[in-house]
Amino acid sequence: MDGKYYSNERSIQILISLLKQHGIKKCVLSPGATNITFVASLQQDSYFELYSSVDERSAAYIACGLAAESGEPVVLSCTGATASRNYLPGLTEAYYRKLPVLAVTSTQDITRIGHHIAQVIDRRQMQNDVALLSEYIPATCNDRDEWSNTVKINRALLELHHRGGGPVHLNLETTYSCDYSVRELPKAHMIKRICASDEYPELFEGRIAVFIGSHQKFTEAETVALDAFCGIVGRGTRYIGFPAQVVPVAVIKIFSSSAATGLMLDIFRSCGVDSYEGLLAALILSSTETLMYTISIYYMSVKVTGTRWTVAGALFAMAAGIVGSVLVLGFVTKM
Numbered sequence: 169m170d171g172k173y174y175s176n177e178r179s180i181q182i183l184i185s186l187l188k189q190h191g192i193k194k195c196v197l198s199p200g201a202t203n204i205t206f207v208a209s210l211q212q213d214s215y216f217e218l219y220s221s222v223d224e225r226s227a228a229y230i231a232c233g234l235a236a237e238s239g240e241p242v243v244l245s246c247t248g249a250t251a252s253r254n255y256l257p258g259l260t261e262a263y264y265r266k267l268p269v270l271a272v273t274s275t276q277d278i279t280r281i282g283h284h285i286a287q288v289i290d291r292r293q294m295q296n297d298v299a300l301l302s303e304y305i306p307a308t309c310n311d312r313d314e315w316s317n318t319v320k321i322n323r324a325l326l327e328l329h330h331r332g333g334g335p336v337h338l339n340l341e342t343t344y345s346c347d348y349s350v351r352e353l354p355k356a357h358m359i360k361r362i363c364a365s366d367e368y369p370e371l372f373e374g375r376i377a378v379f380i381g382s383h384q385k386f387t388e389a390e391t392v393a394l395d396a397f398c399g400i401v402g403r404g405t406r407y408i409g410f411p412a413q414v415v416p417v418a419v420i421k422i423f424s425s426s427a428a429t430g431l432m433l434d435i436f437r438s439c440g441v442d443s444y445e446g447l448l449a450a451l452i453l454s455s456t457e458t459l460m461y462t463i464s465i466y467y468m469s470v471k472v473t474g475t476r477w478t479v480a481g482a483l484f485a486m487a488a489g490i491v492g493s494v495l496v497l498g499f500v501t502k503m
Contacts, residue, residue, distance in 0.1 A: 172348035173212050175205040178308035179317055179340060183272070184209055185356040186318070190325045192241045192270070193217050196231045198224050200247020202287060203274035205342050207245060212348070224251050228258020231269045241268035241328045248275050248287040259298045262335040268328035269335040271299070274342050278304065291339045301327045302337040315357075322359035330361070409494045413438070413445045418452055418490055422483075425458045444501065451493035456486045 174181055183206070187193075196219045199207045210216050219234075221227035224246050231242040246252050252273040262269040273291055280288045294302045303320040306313065324336045362368060394416065402412020413435050421428040432449040439445040459482040463475065 172208070174209045174348065174350040174353060175345055176347040176350050177205050177343055177345050178314060178354075179305050180206050180209055180342075181350065181353050182308065182314065182318055182356045183305070183321055183338070183340065184213065185353045186321050186325060186358060187243065188213075188215055188353075189356070189358040190241075192243060192325065194234050194238065194240055195219065195243040195245065196221055196227045196234070198222060198227050198244075198246040198251065200251060200274075201344075202248035202276070202342055203245050203272075203340075204247075205345055206272065206274060206340065208348060210245075224254035225257060228255045228269075228271075229261070232258055232262050232265070232267050235262070235267040235269055236265065241270055241325075244269060244271045246271075246273055248273070249289060252289075252291060256295070256298060259335045259337075260295075263297045263299070266332045266334050268333045270324065270328060271335060271337045272340050273337065274340050277307070277341060278339075291337075294337055298335065299337040300330070300334045302339065304339045304341075306341045307343055318357050319359070322357075326359070326361045409448075409498050410490075411445050411448070414449050414452065417449045418456070421453060421456050421458060422486065423458060423460050425453075425461075428453055428458075444497070448493060448497050451497055452490055455489040455493050457482070459483070459486060 174184065193215055194217045195210055197203075197207050197210070198221055210218060219230060221230055227244060227246070231244050234240075235242045244255060246255065252271070255271055255273075259269065259271060261267075275291065276285070276288050278290075278292070281290045291302075292304065301324055303324050305317050305320060308314050308317055321338065324338055327336050328334070398412045398415045401415050402410075405415065406412065417428050417431045417435070420431060432446075432453055435443075435449045436446050459479070463478055463482065467473075467475065467478075
């Protein structure tokens with residue numbers, strides 16, 4: 169295919185880009201009319217190791233063997249119609265052997281299912297022991313489609329090694345484009361999964377945003393450390409009507425409302441709903457904002473990179489909310 173490059177189908181470009189970024193190079197291909205745009209695009213890229221098999225059942229077992237021997241993920245690709253049904257025995261073996269096999273089945277628009285159109289079958293449901301995850305990748309027509317497909321493809325590639333690993337299925341829609349003029353792949357956004365046992369990425373110099381959400385139950389040592397911190401801060405704040413038990417609520421609320429709510433419920437259980445500590449925690453929770461989360465999400469959505477005085481102003485407003493809560497509760501309790 170001299171003079172030809174990648175297909176202009178955007179979904180295929182995203183998939184190939186992410187395969188390369190995730191280090192997946194071995195592919196067992198069964199070419200046909202529906203998957204020709206994907207297969208032909210792979211052929212133009214010397215990064216990939218391509219193996220051809222005209223029989224899909226054999227192709228699936230070849231992929232199992234390659235994955236077992238190399239320890240690397242292997243891509244399967246076949247055309248539409250009933251060809252993919254021949255993958256089932258091999259994918260079942262991959263499931264129980266926990267082999268990272270990515271089955272990419274090509275399809276027409278799924279709205280054509282059930283209308284007696286040649287080469288169109290329904291792959292939206294997979295058996296429980298054939299694939300850990302199955303994702304439908306429609307044609308990419310706009311930025312919203314591109315982000316959705318990028319996330320789904322990343323999720324599928326990450327699942328190949330998640331919780332022991334196993335086979336994953338992508339149902340890739342094609343438009344049968346004959347345009348192979350794209351010389352360079354887009355740099356699709358790669359998503360990584362960082363687990364507790366992994367080596368954490370280095371933090372770059374500059375301002376760093378920290379998101380605090382749900383977490384594992386605190387160990388006894390962590391609980392003691394948190395109580396000690398609150399006790400030290402509380403020694404000074406208790407004289408202004410701000411007891412130590414409420415300190416973590418005010419601090420955590422900056423980052424996470426759900427976590428702060430959990431701490432407030434702990435105060436309710438230990439001190440009582442109608443206690444001074446409980447009432448103050450409730451007031452602070454309702455009069456302050458998760459400012460770090462809010463600023464990050466809304467600024468990123470409109471691509472604002474310079475926060476200027478936003479953080480300082482938001483912290484001042486939050487401090488005003490805390491002080492106001494203390495003053496209001498102090499006034500009410502003295503009535």
